[in-house]
Amino acid sequence: MTFFKKPVFSFSSFSGRSFPLDFFINSKYLFRWLGLALLVGIMAGSASALFLVLLDWVTHYRETHTWIIWLLPVGGFLVGYAYHKWGREAEGGNNLLLQSIQTPSSNKIPLVMAPLVLFGTVLTHLVGGSAGREGTAVQMGGALADQLSPIFRLRPRDRKMILICGVSAGFASVFGTPLAGAVFALEVFLLGQLRYNALLPSFLAAIIANAVTSAWGVGHTVYPVVEVPPMTVWTLSATLLAGICFALAARLFSLASHAVGSTFRKYVSYPPLQPVLGGVILAVVIWALGTTKYIGLGIPTILASFSTPLPTYDFLLKLALTAFTLGCGFKGGEVTPLFFIGATLGNALFPWLPLPLELLAAMGFVAVFAGAANTPLACLLMAMELFGGSCGLYAGLACVVAYLFSGHTGIYGAQVVENSKHPYYAREAGTRLAGIKRRLF
Secondary structure, eight states: OOOOOOOOOOTHHHHSSOHHHHHHHHHHHHHHHHHHHHHHHHHHHHHHHHHHHHHHHHHHHHHHOGGGGGGHHHHHHHHHHHHHHHOGGGTTTHHHHHHHHHSTTSOOOOTTHHHHHHHHHHHHHHHTOOOBSHHHHHHHHHHHHHTHHHHTTOOHHHHHHHHHHHHHHHHHHHHTOHHHHHHHHHHSSEETOOOGGGHHHHHHHHHHHHHHHHHTTOOOOOOOOOOOOOOOHHHHHHHHHHHHHHHHHHHHHHHHHHHHHHHHHHHOOSTTHHHHHHHHHHHHHHHHHTOSTTSSOOHHHHHHTTTSOOOTTHHHHHHHHHHHHHHTTOOOBSHHHHHHHHHHHHHHHGGGSSSOHHHHHHHHHHHHHHHHHTOHHHHHHHHHHHHOGGGHHHHHHHHHHHHHHTOSOOSOTTOEESSOSSGGGGGGTTOBGGGSOOOOO
């Protein structure tokens, strides 16, 4: 009689399927999404390259012909009328993208979103509005990607992933940060949750789009590599305090931009007239300031914040002008202005905190964005991609503190609270940020 049987080793005893079958399924998934990501990356990367070239041209023209700022009301009317006439379905912008990812059975994103947001943003920068570029690139990427849904007959779950690809491709290609772009797309539409099932498509699209933009010969801003001091009780405490300050700036920006938008919609019923009135006010304010430092992207000031002490009010002026520009109906992104706000706020904190100037600027650069967009992991990766891996510990800590203290506020009202930032706010789970009433303090 045999008391012991020789064990038989089989892959199927562990997984329920044979290894060759798993390999085949995974390979099919990989190559399918590699093909789709390649299409999305080529379209989004090329669109971002065109956008960045146009943006450089209009910025140079505006800075050498400053009289054009008096055309802000005209530019505002053209932007407002274009959206009122042809783009009502695309008016939601980034929030429409987030809603489509959350409910992928909804209607296809109109293709007109891509040319309209490109036109609106370029015109906004030409006449002197204070805006960014992330929103434009993300909307172009998402709109172009969604055109593939009916062509390939994608099911709702696959449509969700191709929209995520469009967002990651647009973000990565416009900033030159593929890791941050990939994680941003996974992190942004649900507050407190990362969608791991879309990791591969998102990373593929981000990497390809960034490579395509570079292949067109379009470069990105180069920031200094930041050296950091050893972590001590004092530097840890300073980082925590700085993170709280960055959170307040993010919170103020989010609340201000939404308040301006609500005010214009309440008192000016005809949408094209909202940016006209806003343009008049902006032109007068910019003329009174006597400088173009706070309009457009503000890249020169961002770079200067890493090496030169700046006026302590720089971040407040940029915050106010950007919130007003976007709130009254001009088009563009929020992220580069948030970089400006964060970097100059970090610069302003330098005399008060025992941290190097360039480190504070780098921390603010990403942490204000993390608090406003509720994407701390993407912002940590962005810091390491832009400023070097050594700043990761400080930047990461500043980002998560800013994320916590910014509360359930943000620049994207369509974000849904999947997991609340604190147990005290657990009752707000499942609610869109737009439906949550918040004050600054």
